[in-house]
Amino acid sequence: MIQNGLHRLFVLLLLLTTILNACASFKPCPEGDKKKADNNMQLGVEYLRRGRNDIALDKLKKALNQCANHAEAHHAIAVLYERLGEDDKAKPHYQKALTFNTQNSDVHNNYGQFLCKQKQWEEADKHFLEALKNPTYGTPEIPYTNAGLCALHNNNFAKAETYLRKALQKNSQFPRALYQMAQLNYEQKNYKQARYYLQRYTEIANHTPKTLWLGIRIERIFHNQDTEASYALFLRRNFPDSEETQLLNQSETP
Template identity: 50%
Template sequence: MKLSQLTVLGVFALLLAGCQQGAVRPGGTSPDMVDNTGQFSQNNRTGEGDVYVKLAIAYMREGHLDVALMKAKQALSVEPANAEGHNVIALLYDRLGERDLAEKHFLRSLRIDTKNSYVLNAYASFLCQQQRYEEADGYFLKALLNPLYRTPEVALTNAGICAIRNNDMKKAEEYFRRALGYNAKFPLALIQMAQISFQKEENLSSRAYLQRYLELTKPTPASLWLGIRNERILGDRNAVSSYSLMLKNNFPDSREVQLLKDAEQ
């Protein structure tokens, strides 16, 4: 995969917002959002600073934040109006805990490229981390206004997770359904809907969403624990046993295994 097409992995490592609300943000990332950047360099720019931007992305992916920051600064040194350079350095400052500098560069990026949906989504996710929920919602919606945005399901799913943080479950469900309208096989929206359906005691719907999710991606401890609880209510002992076995075998040290053991006692 070319650097110009790289998605920054681990910037938002989503598991389950509904199942794991309140988790600690590891290393400046959010535990319950996904892909706050989308794909970099969608316009395939070849400006003077873009080589350094691509290097910064590569180093950031590898966890070498100090080198990534140096490359991002070099990019802006040779090309101060490089929107992606400002976006990358904003992400880096956010991960380093420099919130004011991060916001400064997000806004600078958006002044240069006002319709960049990937930056709008990134900035909205940043605002949600700061509990500035209404502002975040507005920027998520701005990201969707661009008809060239290739992954609107990402912004919609992040907007839904942000709505959950703001205790607005109705809005969250609406966003997840819209995300699935764009991409019916988007795993992160599916697992969110599985969790919401479970909370609403719509257990058959929760089962269906979870099954669709597991057809597309590997299970997580939280998704298996959700399946166990849901199938107990539905009375399918075979499914409970299957999910329990997968959870114990694949994630023996997880918090969910301890919850299962407590429940079995």
């Protein structure tokens, strides 16, 4: 009985210590440190945008040294580590960013994309939906499209179509959603619909190697040689070193 009582006391003390440590971790940073961290975070994000990953990493590390609870800095460094292919370092920073700001839709969306690449389909889906819970979020078409693309990677065509349609309901001219709907319909052999969505895409956005290669394959189905040739010429002329140009060349090899 005494041993059981001591064990329970130990568990309670351990739990109390954990709670106190958690509370301490949420303690706001001193105002001076927060301002310094804000400045380094903003510099880090700017260098990240410029592709200067080395300087960005240095600035973001400084920001977190100055304020360990800085949600935006955790988010930015997670994105940077993911860009560098260091997913083992990115994941805990995504989690900390959400710990310190649970309602940040951008973090939920980016973490969802990260989890999707890890093939953690259900967890990714949860975070895309969390991103959409914020009624003031200005671009809901983005997490809807990412959720659709993730479902597409998981070969869940029905869920992918549902999400992509919702994305287009929010923004009927969102290029990524239009392209993904074209791709989805092509995969399902709905070639007229695939052409329809690709045409809508071309009305508002510039062609990429992916959209041109999709267009080539669609026009081949309809034996529309002129449009197919036009797409092929555009692809070879503007993206000669792309993977899609290689696929085109391979497809024309006897």
